[in-house]
Amino acid sequence: MPPLEPAPRYDAIVIGAGLSGMFQLHRLRELGLSARVFEAGSGVGGTWYWNRYPGARFDSESWTYGFSFSEEILAAWDWSEHFAPQPETLRYCEFVADRLDLRRDIEFDSRIASAVYDAAANLWEVATTGGRRARARFLITAIGPLSAPTMPAIPGVEDFRGEAHHTAAWPHEPVSFAGKRVAVIGTGATGVQAITEIAKTAGTLTVFQRTPNWCAPLHNSPIDAGAMRAIRARYPEIFETCRESFGCFIHKADPRNALEVPAEEREAFYEQRYAEPGFGIWMGNFRDILIDEAANATITAFMRRKIRERVKDPAVAAALTPTNHGFGTRRVPLESGYYEVYNQPNVRLVDVRRTPIERITATGVRTSDETHEADLIVYATGFDAVTGSFDRIDIRGTGGQRLRDKWARGPRTYLGLQIAGFPNLFTLVGPHNAATFCNIPRCIEQNVEWVSALLGHMQARGWSRVEATPRAEDAWTEHVFETAQRLLLTKVNSWMMGINTNVPGKETRTFLAYAGGAPAYRKRCDEVAAKGYEGFALS
Numbered sequence: 393m394p395p396l397e398p399a400p401r402y403d404a405i406v407i408g409a410g411l412s413g414m415f416q417l418h419r420l421r422e423l424g425l426s427a428r429v430f431e432a433g434s435g436v437g438g439t440w441y442w443n444r445y446p447g448a449r450f451d452s453e454s455w456t457y458g459f460s461f462s463e464e465i466l467a468a469w470d471w472s473e474h475f476a477p478q479p480e481t482l483r484y485c486e487f488v489a490d491r492l493d494l495r496r497d498i499e500f501d502s503r504i505a506s507a508v509y510d511a512a513a514n515l516w517e518v519a520t521t522g523g524r525r526a527r528a529r530f531l532i533t534a535i536g537p538l539s540a541p542t543m544p545a546i547p548g549v550e551d552f553r554g555e556a557h558h559t560a561a562w563p564h565e566p567v568s569f570a571g572k573r574v575a576v577i578g579t580g581a582t583g584v585q586a587i588t589e590i591a592k593t594a595g596t597l598t599v600f601q602r603t604p605n606w607c608a609p610l611h612n613s614p615i616d617a618g619a620m621r622a623i624r625a626r627y628p629e630i631f632e633t634c635r636e637s638f639g640c641f642i643h644k645a646d647p648r649n650a651l652e653v654p655a656e657e658r659e660a661f662y663e664q665r666y667a668e669p670g671f672g673i674w675m676g677n678f679r680d681i682l683i684d685e686a687a688n689a690t691i692t693a694f695m696r697r698k699i700r701e702r703v704k705d706p707a708v709a710a711a712l713t714p715t716n717h718g719f720g721t722r723r724v725p726l727e728s729g730y731y732e733v734y735n736q737p738n739v740r741l742v743d744v745r746r747t748p749i750e751r752i753t754a755t756g757v758r759t760s761d762e763t764h765e766a767d768l769i770v771y772a773t774g775f776d777a778v779t780g781s782f783d784r785i786d787i788r789g790t791g792g793q794r795l796r797d798k799w800a801r802g803p804r805t806y807l808g809l810q811i812a813g814f815p816n817l818f819t820l821v822g823p824h825n826a827a828t829f830c831n832i833p834r835c836i837e838q839n840v841e842w843v844s845a846l847l848g849h850m851q852a853r854g855w856s857r858v859e860a861t862p863r864a865e866d867a868w869t870e871h872v873f874e875t876a877q878r879l880l881l882t883k884v885n886s887w888m889m890g891i892n893t894n895v896p897g898k899e900t901r902t903f904l905a906y907a908g909g910a911p912a913y914r915k916r917c918d919e920v921a922a923k924g925y926e927g928f929a930l931s
């Protein structure tokens with residue numbers, strides 16, 4: 393056997409070339425560090441590279457989503473719609489990669505299978521699934537909160553003889569639905585977008601729904617040249633508004649409590665929010681709808697009425713109406729005619745709580761009372777969120793400790809950016825980080841700037857090792873749970889709560905996000921830095 397080639401050595405390795413990995417690479421270069429990015433896909437863009445399903449588009453206003461750090465990029469890029477479709481956002485990511493000349497330091501088609509810390513050398517060694525290795529002082533994960541797709545835990549998936557696609561592994565070539573019998577499994581944010589689009593051309597469409605969600609209208613519209621000029625002139629103000637809002641969206645909560653407002657005025661306010669674009673109805677609603685049951689009941693009743701108004705068949709409307717959670721306590725899908733789809737003669741809703749799917753057969757989907765023949769199955773069954781992409785890498789810290797074991801009962805982190813026992817490892821958009829509850833690029837910029845400043849701080853002092861102390865990690869993890877407690881969403885099973893019935897081991901509630909809001913999170917990170925990176929052991 394020929395001797396093993398020595399693994400190439402870098403100052404930093406980044407895993408993932410979505411927006412997080414792209415911006416991190418740019419900042420590492422500015423620090424004068426040698427860096428290598430490993431990306432499983434064949435191109436940049438992460439989410440926007442993989443999720444090519446019909447109907448995929450932003451829920452964030454496009455002009456609040458793009459990077460804000462570069463005047464040049466802001467000046468050169470025009471958005472064509474207020475909520476851009478996936479192909480446009482992918483083009484944006486490619487444009488950024490070109491402008492910053494990022495690709496020369498990215499290895500595509502390279503999925504990292506393991507990352508092991510070598511304490512003696514103070515180096516991380518990563519290995520791809522193909523066996524290529526590389527070493528670096530710092531390891532930065534940019535592997536995405538929604539990048540580990542999950543298939544449903546239904547027997548027979550591999551038996552199906554027709555065409556089948558998961559929405560997050562969608563073919564790069566167009567998929568035709570014309571005249572076909574299409575089955576869609578899943579009605580989360582992705583399913584809602586895909587169903588609305590597929591229904592336009594499918595011969596028949598059968599939607600298999602387990603948990604209905606409260607969906608709100610997107611109200612997308614084009615941006616013409618004049619409107620884009622006006623947006624560009626307002627960029628500083630737009631980003632400032634995002635910076636100050638809880639989840640870095642353009643929408644700010646109304647300072648009033650729902651029940652303080654007379655009923656008629658409250659209804660008018662809900663109507664107004666329902667008629668406005670984007671997440672205003674969720675993020676720009678009365679301040680207490682997500683924390684007070686009685687306040688939440690008012691908006692929930694309003695949304696229930698809207699479904700009844702929009703869906704002609706009362707039985708279908710009832711099946712589409714959530715009964716196990718109030719509005720906003722799970723991710724709100726934004727839609728463009730979703731409910732009206734169920735008024736079409738070619739569309740049928742199957743409520744799998746009443747008639748569970750027993751198996752996928754060679755020719756379709758068999759429920760407890762019927763076999764639904766299909767030519768094409770779309771799995772809109774989402775992701776093993778936030779921790780899933782970590783679980784899929786064998787990450788080992790000091791003493792060979794596995795991250796998967798350490799997080800078996802839920803993640804423990806310091807600031808959602810580091811983990812005791814895993815020196816020099818940073819987790820961008822990781823669990824317990826404000827980014828999981830965010831208009832994400834706004835939080836990506838904060839994460840990357842903070843990590844880069846810490847690396848610069850170490851560089852200036854000739855230090856080479858940083859590790860969160862167990863005490864700081866305990867305190868932060870405790871704080872994460874405390875802040876979560878006041879939210880109604882922690883009383884509901886959802887991916888935010890670490891629940892995924894399609895993934896063994898993800899049946900216990902924990903909390904994956906940070907619910908204190910992005911401004912409080914940023915303040916805390918800044919305070920930690922100002923105190924010489926309090927809570928970190930540096931040497």
Ligand SMILES: Cc1cc2nc3c(=O)[nH]c(=O)nc-3n(C[C@H](O)[C@H](O)[C@H](O)COP(=O)(O)OP(=O)(O)OC[C@H]3O[C@@H](n4cnc5c(N)ncnc54)[C@H](O)[C@@H]3O)c2cc1C
Pocket residue numbers: 407408409410411412413430431432433437438439440441443448449450451452457502503504505534535536537538539582781784785820821830831832833836
């Ligand atoms: C359909 C969809 C719509 C969304 N819409 C919005 C929206 O409107 N607004 C919003 O704020 N957020 C939205 N999000 C969230 C979105 O994920 C973030 O906005 C953002 O793209 C995250 O960027 P990222 O770089 O952190 O992660 P990602 O974009 O997920 O990129 C992670 C990258 O890491 C790679 N990777 C993972 N594991 C490995 C490995 N082991 N080895 C090598 N590479 C690996 C993946 O291939 C991927 O390319 C949406 C997500 C989805 C799925």
